[in-house]
Amino acid sequence: MKFFTQVRCGAAALAASLALAVAPASAETTVNMYYPVAVGGPITKIIDKMVADFSAANPDIKVNPIYSGSYQDTIxxxxxxxxxGNAPEFAVILSTDMFTLIDEDAIVPFEELVSDADKAWLDGFYPGFMLNSRTGGKTWGIPFQRSTIVQYWNKDAFKEAGLDPEVAPKTWDEMVAAAEKLTKRDASGNVTRWGVQIPSSGFPYWLFQALTTQNDVILANEAGTKVTYDDPRVVEALQFWVDLSKKHKVHPEGIVEWGTTPKDFFEGKVAMMWTTTGNLTNVRSNAPFPFGVGMLPAKVRGGSPTGGGNFYIFKNASPEQRKAALAFIKWATAPEQAAAWSIATGYVAVTPAAWETEAMKKYAAEFPAAAVARDQLDVAVAELSTHDNQRVTKALNDGLQAALTGAKEPAQAMKDAQAEADRVLRPFQ
Amino acid sequence: MSRLRASIHASLLLLPAVVLLAAFTHVPAVRTFIGALYTTPRGNRPEVFIGLGNYRHLLDDPVFWQAMANNVWYAALTIPLSVILALVMALAVDARLPGRAALRMAYFTPTVLPMIAVANIWLFFYTPGYGLLDQVLGLFGVAQTNWLGSRDTALNAVIAVAVWKEAGFFMIFYLAALQTIPHDLREAAAIEGASRFTFFRRVTLPLLMPTTLFVLVNAVIGAFRLVDHIVVMTRGGPDNATALLLYYIYEIGFRFWDSAYAATLTTVLLAILAVLAAVQFLFLERRIHYR
Known part of the structure; x- marks a missing residue:
């Protein structure tokens, strides 16, 4: 008897809570947002706070942020x-997955959603970031957690090696020379500190794209239908990467893990590392020594690909939900919010206007490293992105890893990657 | 009349199980065979019948052959290693030792842990420089090794994880079987003056054969099914050195969304497993002594 009373009470409570949950929904629009975490630091907390602030300002919209793993897991x-048939209303996904999402007929271009007054907002972003957000004259993604690759260096190690701790290598040759001095070996010849580390696990194509950009070659055409993996300048860039460990012996052999590279840097196991600006705040809070942040060294030219995630709005969202998602996106990329997000994470504030806010000016004055990525945007290129992007970049990743692990010569590896990419892209040409 | 009623009765009793099996096993399997004969539909391009086109592509796909070779090596090492290790562990904890229960539990622990957790623990062991393995080896002056980042060691490194995980599970079966061996056999052998090795070879091992068949079938399935740690530890890299067949299917299906080609690969995997199971049951079973 008692049992049944309990069940009935429980049912009543459940019904009441359901009623409570349902009642306000008529007044507000609920939108689900998937977002990935790709850098160190308490990103989930920052996102939750952002959403709470947005709700306070817009009580009629309810945003559900859903953490969805890495970028790879998210897509x-x-x-x-x-x-x-159950896609989220909007999401943060790699800018390079644009073609994939278009081919899946999954997303709506922002031109269909914005009013005329908002057109200026679309043009307010750094053009470097819009390279991966537009195709065929339409804007499919809005830059949010965007980054470029920069080099971080350990100033103590530079001093110890007799290098000027305030100056980072400006060319490939300078980098090799500095790395040779920075590489330290113990009595039995084992390396205790490497000169430089360029991570090659997971998505080596992105870091490799910095090398190819510096060697003045672009990997894919704008329409995303052709790649140039077997260009001699691409092979030359790969040869340089391989030579760092095989010939100069200043870089660990084999595959360097993306995730542990910042840790290697903190532990003094490597003196210079290439990684995303998204790690800036992570390095700032964890490096136990003074460090520098600089633009990547140049070969023919300077440069880096952009990277990171864009907001996309999905087709299955109702008109009200699209409007609500757009409101959140506009709010999140407004100067004040973009500045706060950039300061909290290290991602590059996506509009010039954000850099004009008081908070950002103060931050950049205190911590000049934050502006390096912005300044590098002038020479940044679009991140490699094509139709059937995952497969075309995997062809390159496999080729790169084959060369870095010594299984293939760089020229052969790139020839094979090109053949595979051509095969995948044939239907789109 | 009553016979008809009985058969209706029986059919009704079987219905729930049949519905579940059909919905989640048979219909998907048949649809996989059919799907392998078409192209993958994408956005505005509908699927097209191409017959054996996907299979022709499979023959030219170097990653498929690499995954096959990896999987053969993976099976050739994990199956005997985990089964032998399981038997050795079972014999050890079957003996009268102090703290036997604790030892049994220790051997069984890896089985209880989820594979994802296991993979993350091992990821730490293998981290070059400050991972456990390198720290221990460093005491003996061995230079740091990039266990998961080099083609020579990556596949064997993930095999070690699989063996570590599987052996404890198989040990439990051997342990149970060992305890059913009657004690008087041992006494009889002792009276005959048989050595312990002879007793093991002539009595224990044959009596364990039914268990061995069961364990082998499971080990073979495991060698093709256990890929969770690949996802966590290497994602098939470097350069597909640790890509196993099932992981490659996952990648084709859920990263590249080429569902037709994934169906083709799945058909091949199913065919391999069917042949292996048939071989095990038809040939091994004849040599097994059931009491």
Whole structure:
């Protein structure tokens, strides 16, 4: 008897809570947002706070932020949900997955959503970031957690090696020379500190693209239908990367893990590292020594690809939900918010206007390293992005890893990667 | 009349199980075979019948052959290693030792842990420089090794994880079987003056054969099924050195969304497993002594 009373009470409570949950929904629009975490630091907390602030300002919109793993996990989850007819209303996904999402007929271009007054907002972003957000004259993604690659160096190690701790290598040759001095070996010849580390696990193509850009070659055409993996300048760039460990012996052999590279840097196991500006705040809070942040060294030219995630709005969202998602996106990329996000994470504030805010000016004055990525945007190029992007970049990743692990010569590795990419891209040409 | 009623009765009783099996096993399997004969539909391009086109592509796909070779090596090492290790561990904890229960539990622990957690623990062991393995080896002056980042060691490194995980599970079956061996056999052998090795070879091992078949079938399935740690530890890299068949299917299906080609690969995997199971049951079973 007692049991049944409990059940009935429980049912009543459940019904009441359901009623409570349902009641306000008529007044507000609920939108789900998938977002990935790709850098160190308490990103989830920062996002939750952002959403709470947004709700306070817009009580009629309810945003559900859903953490969805790495970028890779996020696109997998989104496309799976899409095929099941249950895609989120909007999401933060790699800017390079634009073609994939268009081919899946999953997203709406922002031109269909914005009013005339908002057109200026679309043009307010750094053009370097819009390279991966537009194709065929339409804007498909809005830059949010965007970054470029920069080099971080350990000033103590530079001093110890007799290098000027305030100056980073400006060319490939200078980098090799500095790295040779910075590489330290113990009595038995084992390396205790490497000169430089360029991570090659997971998505080596991105870091490699910095090398190819510096060697003045672009990997893909704008329409995303052709790649130039077997260009001699690409092979030359790969040869340089391989030579760092094989010939100069200043870089660990084999595959260097992306995730542990910042840790290697903190532990003094490597003196210079290439990684995303998104790690800036992570390095700032964890490096136990003074460090410098600089633009990447140049070969023929300076440069880096941009990277990171854009906001996308999905087709399955209702008109009200699209409007609500757009409101959040506009709010999140407004100067004050973009500045706060950039300061909290290290991602590059996406509009010039954000850099004009008081908070950002103060931050850049205190911590000049933050402006390096922005200044590098002048020479930044679009991140490699094509139709069937995952497969075309995997062809390159496999080739790069084959060369870095010594399984293939760089020229052969790039020739094979080109053949595979051509095969995948044939239907789109 | 009553016979008809009985058969209706029986069918009704079987219905729930049949529905579940059909919905989640048979229909998907048949759809996989059919899907392998078409192209993958994408956005505005519908699927097209191409017959064996996907299979022709498979023959030319170097990554498929690499994954096959990796999987053969993976199976050739994990199956015997984990089964032998399981038997050795079972014999050890079957003996009268002090703290036997604690030892049994220790051997069984890896089985209880989820594979994702295991993979993350091992990821730490293998981290070059400050991972456990390198720290221990460093005491003996061995230079740091990039266990998961070099083609020579990556596949064997993930095999070690699989063996570590599987052996404890198989040990439990061997342990149970060992305890069913009657004690008087041992006494009889002792009276005959048989050495412990002879007793093991002539009595224990044959009596364990039914268990061995069961364990082998499971080990073979495991060698093709256990890929969770690949996702966590290497994502098939470097350059597909640790890509196993099932991981490659996952990648084709859920990263590249080429569902038709993924269906083709799945059909091949199913065919391999069917052949292996048939071989095990038809040939091994004849040599097994069931009491």
């Amino acid at each position: 997998t989850k989104v496309v799976t949900a899409l095929k099941g």
